[in-house]
Amino acid sequence: MEKLWKIAITISGLGGVGAFVFWSLYKEWLTLPIFAKMSPIHTFILMLTFLIFTFFSLLVILFVHVKFKKNEIFDKKKIKSKNEYQGKNDLSMMNGYLNKLTDYSVRRTKQLENAFDLLKGGNECRILIEGLSGYGKTTYLGQLKEYLTINNYRVLWHVFSRAFYKNIDDDINRFDINISEQIACLKEHDIQEITNKTNYIVDNLASPPKNLVLLIDAIDETDQSPLSLRLPAKYTNGLKILITCRTIGNDSLIEKAGFFRSDFTRIIDIPGLDLNDIKILMKNFNLPTNNALKIYEISGGDPFYIRFLVEDIKEGRIDSVFEKSPPSVEKYLENQFELLTENTNELQAKIISQIVLSPTPIPKSELVSTIDGLNSINFNRMFRDISRFFIESDKGYIVCHNRFKDFFSMLINT
Numbered sequence: 001m002e003k004l005w006k007i008a009i010t011i012s013g014l015g016g017v018g019a020f021v022f023w024s025l026y027k028e029w030l031t032l033p034i035f036a037k038m039s040p041i042h043t044f045i046l047m048l049t050f051l052i053f054t055f056f057s058l059l060v061i062l063f064v065h066v067k068f069k070k071n072e073i074f075d076k077k078k079i080k081s082k083n084e085y086q087g088k089n090d091l092s093m094m095n096g097y098l099n100k101l102t103d104y105s106v107r108r109t110k111q112l113e114n115a116f117d118l119l120k121g122g123n124e125c126r127i128l129i130e131g132l133s134g135y136g137k138t139t140y141l142g143q144l145k146e147y148l149t150i151n152n153y154r155v156l157w158h159v160f161s162r163a164f165y166k167n168i169d170d171d172i173n174r175f176d177i178n179i180s181e182q183i184a185c186l187k188e189h190d191i192q193e194i195t196n197k198t199n200y201i202v203d204n205l206a207s208p209p210k211n212l213v214l215l216i217d218a219i220d221e222t223d224q225s226p227l228s229l230r231l232p233a234k235y236t237n238g239l240k241i242l243i244t245c246r247t248i249g250n251d252s253l254i255e256k257a258g259f260f261r262s263d264f265t266r267i268i269d270i271p272g273l274d275l276n277d278i279k280i281l282m283k284n285f286n287l288p289t290n291n292a293l294k295i296y297e298i299s300g301g302d303p304f305y306i307r308f309l310v311e312d313i314k315e316g317r318i319d320s321v322f323e324k325s326p327p328s329v330e331k332y333l334e335n336q337f338e339l340l341t342e343n344t345n346e347l348q349a350k351i352i353s354q355i356v357l358s359p360t361p362i363p364k365s366e367l368v369s370t371i372d373g374l375n376s377i378n379f380n381r382m383f384r385d386i387s388r389f390f391i392e393s394d395k396g397y398i399v400c401h402n403r404f405k406d407f408f409s410m411l412i413n414t
Contacts, residue, residue, distance in 0.1 A: 105139045105307070106277045111268050115144055115242070118266055119213070120151070124235030126263060129244040130252055131270030134304025134403050137244040138217050140270055144242065148213050156182045157215035160222040161402065165360050171222040175230075176201060179214075186212075198230065205239065206232045213240045220246045220253040228258050272301025281306070285314045304403055305329040308336075311388075333407045340386060347374050348382050356408045361396030 118125045131137045138159065148155045158178050160171055180197035183204050184190070194200045205214070219227070231241065243264075245254045254261060261267060273281070275296050279289040287310070299305040309332075312318040341349060350371045355362055368374050374382065383390075389404050390397050399405035 105136060105303070106273060106281050107143060108136065108140050108270065111140060111270060112143060112147070114266070114268050116147065119144075119148065119153075119240060122238045124238055125240050125265040126235070127240070127242045128254060128259075128261070128264040128267045129242060129270060130247050130254070130267060131244075132248075132272075132302075133246050134302065134401065135270050135272060136303045137246070137270050141215055141217050141242065141244055145215060153211045153213050154186050154209060155213050155215065156186075157217070159217040161218050167359055168222060172226045175227065179230075201230050202232075205230065206236070208237050208239045210237055212238075213242065216241070216243045218246070219243050219257045219259075222257075225258060273299075273303050273306055274301060278306060278310075281310055282313075285310065287313055299329070302329055304401065305332060308332070330407075333404065334411070336389075337408055337411050340389070344386060345382075347371060347378075348386050350374075351382060352386055352408075353412055355390055355397045356399055356405060356412060358396075361398050363396035366396070 115127060115129075118127060129137055129140060131140075138161075141157070145155055145157060156179055158175050160175075165171070165174070176197040180194055180200050181191055183201065184194060187204070187209065205212075216227075232239070235241070243254075243259075245252065245257060247253065252261065273296075275292060278292045278296055282289050282292055291313070295306060295309055299309065309318070340352065344352065351367060351374070354367060354370070364376075364379060368376055368379060389400050389408075391400050399408065
């Protein structure tokens with residue numbers, strides 16, 4: 001029936017279809033008793049009114065039909081894009097990574113307010129976030145992301161981390177896939193219709209939707225040259241880009257990444273934790289704060305080290321922080337690796353080695369298929385005791401932080 005109406009409208013138009021409906025019904029109407037009492041002029045006016053009514057009724061039906069079909073196509077594209085988006089990008093892994101980091105983190109109120117001051121305005125800006133390795137740059141970016149999401153900003157984000165992938169050569173391809181799919185999801189575009197992801201990113205960042213924020217983490221860990229071609233030379237429509245970059249000692253790596261410090265509207269430094277921060281962190285886990293000063297003295301305010309010391313106290317691994325805590329983070333990492341390997345069986349040791357040395361996230365299926373004696377039944381039991389230092393995502397298992405990955409890799413190789 002739908003095809004019949006389409007053909008009729010295509011051939012004769014709405015007027016022709018209206019005339020046909022009118023012609024089909026008018027004889028039946030004329031036999032009604034009321035028409036015998038009406039003058040010819042009144043009959044003509046009534047017939048004309050009916051013809052106009054028929055025409056506009058068909059117009060309304062056509063409008064509703066087209067709108068329904070359009071929404072149906074739109075919904076299919078939206079669902080299709082969502083499925084594609086969920087299947088290909090790295091966001092699930094990045095979110096898992098972020099959740100692991102924020103378990104034992106302190107809210108950087110001062111630094112957050114520093115960024116909020118710029119973000120809540122409508123102007124374009126570029127913010128650089130710097131800090132030593134393990135000082136909480138990614139965690140801070142996650143706290144910003146939470147603020148932006150709550151305040152209805154459109155957030156895109158990507159992490160260049162060797163914890164995810166060792167092969168730097170494929171970084172820009174993963175960036176293109178991840179960011180283009182996030183943009184497509186925001187704009188409700190069909191991902192499969194994007195033939196050139198690079199151009200798609202360039203076009204949408206050059207002419208961005210309102211309230212768009214791009215978060216790029218660990219830019220120092222990738223080759224920035226191809227990335228700079230994707231970022232607009234001039235920001236428009238309130239576009240905001242936030243970039244994190246590691247420092248070594250007092251030296252910034254941002255220039256090695258292809259930027260100048262003068263390129264940024266604001267530079268935010270992520271410092272170590274102070275004594276009050278440590279007390280807040282311990283209170284968050286209902287721990288007594290009498291050891292906070294000792295933790296501060298041992299760690300030097302290193303958030304990475306503090307995070308694991310507090311977790312050790314909470315889990316009962318350290319009975320007295322005064323007696324059993326190692327004097328440096330390097331010694332602590334070494335002790336953790338010794339404990340990890342001494343208390344594991346052969347299967348667990350192989351799991352650790354494969355995850356640590358893998359250049360990419362390694363899925364459970366690959367671990368099971370490559371380690372003799374490991375199967376889908378005993379895997380969870382084996383992994384449970386060593387899970388502290390690893391993150392599970394849809395793409396596989398990775399080490400929870402680069403500092404662990406680098407240190408454990410060195411110990412395994414030696």
